[in-house]
Amino acid sequence: MSLDVENLSISFPSPTGAHMAVRDVSFTLHPGRVVALVGESGSGKSVTARGLIGLAGAQAHVTARRLALNGRDLRALSPRDWRALRGREIGMVLQDALVALDPLRPVGREIAESLSAHRWGTRTERRQRVHTLLQQVGIPDPALRARQRPDELSGGLRQRALIASAIALTPKLLIADEPTTALDPSVQAQILGLLGRLRDQGTGLLLISHDLGFVARLADHVIVLHHGAVVEQGETARILGRPVHAYTRTLLDADPVRHPPRAARPAPDGPPLLAAHALSLARRGPDGLTRQILADVGFTLHPGRTLGLIGESGSGKTTTARIVTGLTRPDSGQVTFLDQPWVRGGGQPVAESARRPRRRAMAMIYQDPLGSFDPRWTVRQILADALPDTPSTGRDHAIASLLDRVRLPASIAARHPAALSGGQRQRVAIARAVAVRPALIVCDEPVSALDVSVQAQVLDLLEALQRDLGMAYLFISHDLGVIRRMCDDVLVMQAGRIVEAGPAARILTAPRHAFTRTLLDAAQDLSAA
């Protein structure tokens, strides 16, 4: 059983003639082997995967010199034949488990459906099979989990349930489209282990990812795609170890893990810029149970330094950022900013009007920059809004120099953020943040939604801005490579508490707390190439 692909090309009609999304991709996938498609978003990875299982869409024009599964030509298949093939012989794991799973259906039923769609077994046999599958992908307590809906499962369990439905009929080939994107490192490591087990059991894997560390751990053969064309392919060790093509090298260099860690700087003296003391917050969830979201969180941040905040999702990183920015009020504890009270929990809150004069000393950069822009506004209006003190005569000049500072062309000022790429949007957000000349920028996962090469550019930019303008960063990320590169000091959070704090170099090399070690091990698993 093997999949042979020779000169696969996929094009879509567009107003200016056919648009080639993928050009001449060729490879062979054998059982027990892993082929990886690597590239940035828009490089044609997902389109290729969809083309292979006949899901490229009605508009797509798919051609190939050879496209055969075990010698059977797939080019002439009818939609009906495709349906019989998908799931039974080729399984597909989609990118976003929350979207790919029916939100109103228990996952057990979802998995059972991939069985019943191919008329597999009786109802009782199917139920048993679902439990076996859930166990197989490492979901504890399968009888309970099968009855839960996707939103009741964590991201990792959800992704595993999706994999379970893809392997329900034990297909010999499995296509996994970004199976670990948006997952925490520890969960990523679990998925990595699961996929590795499937490979060892003889499943052929086509892995699509922009994460080179992940690819390096799993793949035998790597295909690097750029603008729909194959720039390089071959043995994983050769491609990642001795890349020939410039683009592959760019991708590799962009991986934050390969970047030297931040040089140690002398410990700061003088008063801190920001000091948080004993922040606590509890909220009642929809189920009526009160949960402690933050407990006794305290730290200080000195001018010009970068403090990293790491931890799994749900550990309270973003809540801490929201309290620091004065958008959420803690139950108790206080934050001092610029030597004056900024946020205080309990009976004597600091009024927003008392914060407003100092607001411009603190800026924010969000994970989703688009949501932080008024949809009616152009880039010019967004930046002008952050520059109210600039007289209107000098405003255009100020906006042009801001855009120049974040290395965007001045022509972008007339456009709406929705029409920009993710990297450009984040640059506009950074331009707005530095427009107010802040002493502190709170960055909440500023690069996690970006491709690695864009990520590297944005991180370069943030570093350069800090060097030139001397502001401090409170930097939230779940990516340890990014943290290692950007931060002087690190806080490790778990379940709303700070479990370890100290200089980045020490924490990332010699962690003391068990949880920090787990985080590091997971990251190590992913990046050991």
Added chain:
Amino acid sequence: MTTLSLAPSMTRQPSRRLRPALGHLGPAAAFLFLALLAVAALAPHLLTHADPLAIAPRDAFHAPSAAHPFGTDQSGRDILARVIHGARQSLALGGGAITLSLGIATILALVGGLGGRIAEQGVRWLIDILFAFPVLVLALLCTATLGSGIVPLIVAIGVGSAAGYTRMVFGQVLSVRDAGYVEAARALGHGPLRIVARHILPNAFRPLVVTATMGVGQTVVWSAALSFLGLGAPPPAAEWGTMLSMGRDFIAEAWWMTFFPGLAIVLTMLSTTIAGRALQRAIEGRGP
């Protein structure tokens, strides 16, 4: 393969070229009619020299002719002149009522959306209460307390249709209130008034432009209906609903007395609807 994929697109081309032309025809006619209405309301003498109230008993019940294109009524008054002069009152009612509606909606939505949890619940209740009040009952109440005339009608229709708009604006304010860009504006140190004026109101109103445009037509129909029932301007005032009501007695022998005011009402409603849809397309086509 190339020839195969080319063939269907060639047959489709003419219709593709035709559709925009047809698509623009409706809105163009609608906006033209609305412009005509505006002229009739602001300067009716530009369109007709006849006096809408001048009686000429000898000319009573004339069918449409060159001298009287829309015919005359039982007292010999020119129907065309009356329809033209009636536009002012109908539009004043429509515009006035919609302004009042939107004003009430905006205030309630802002109070409810930004005034804290108690205000939010209060506005929810108020919307439910407003919804329970039929416009007709409100109109009777207003005419009974304020007397007949245009002001009570505006109040009645304005308050009566406020519930729907309030619910829409309220929902918008609630979603915009928590939007990332409002938070970003707060983080930039902008004051609450500036945030309401520059972010919350414009974004809350954006989807409302369309509904409000269509709402003008709706209120014109409402005002005609209330006048028809005798709650509006008393006869022989040149008002579309009143004219309908007067013509009803003679519908068998003088159809034009009801037909032309009725046509004016239908066309007004139709053109505001078409114009509203055209605006919607223009707004949705522009930007995100």
